Amino acid sequence: MQLARILGVDEKCLGTEIDPASWLGQRAQKLIRIYQYLSARAGNDDAGVSQWMRTSNRRFGCSPRERLQKAEGLDEVMAYLESLL
Template sequence: MNAFAKPTPDRSVVLSAAVTRVADLWGLSNTKLGAVLGLSGPTISRLKRGATKLDAASKSFEAGQFLVRLFRSLDALLGSDDDAARQWLQTPNLDLGARPIEAIETMRGLIAVCDYVDFYRARV
């Protein structure tokens, strides 16, 4: 191993930090983030404190990846305007049949919202 090589960051630590940052920027409560990730409120509290991390082999990790994907897509589409992203998430969407913030509480909904935003982004 090269003595100057940087160590590879732990994927679980990086994703856990990114997910908590998204929750902070979007104003997601522990309950809401827990619903999105399929975790309990106390586990979300530990995640935000850095006392636990998302397990790379779990569905919660996969949901976290989709949440970060959604954040990045909205961020690019809306020019890094977090207020606009929060408003978009709260606004009823006829195409999705729900407010996106409610739709992302299920894995199927989270994937659908990601796909919807990515499709819209591809048209721009």
Template structure:
């Protein structure tokens, strides 16, 4: 049967998993931001997208595309949440207090520090170090 080719695992088969990964990352980022006390405007600055984009993410109309700079920054937001949550024992008041209190390691509150990529990386590194001591 000339002209007929056997269907192979092509990029079409990989697309749903990439879409699923983007959806999971988006949902995890929104949840982490909520639990860290970050509003949409702050989250938008942290991951480098517009506030409208974050609003559409919350409505399920947009996702953070895996492999992009905003997705990389979003993954760090999730790491901040996971590390901080482990340190404060799942205490929302302590988590929010830590995010909004001045920290000499950053010379500002972590909530402010994470709004720059360099500050976000410093907060992740700081929390990773604190977790290593526990």
């Protein structure tokens, strides 16, 4: 499952409560912030967010969705979006 790969956990962990102060909680919060930032930039248009996530990005050499599935990808996508502020 993509979410488990992005968060770097086993799929079984997704059905449990996540402590916001834990490593997993911090990663989940970054993913939420990425979505919130993209949603605001796209005018709350989920199709626009989805398109950005699927489209190849020169900074990553792949789509942001693909990049997020690598260990350091969450931090890289977050840093890229923060650099646009």
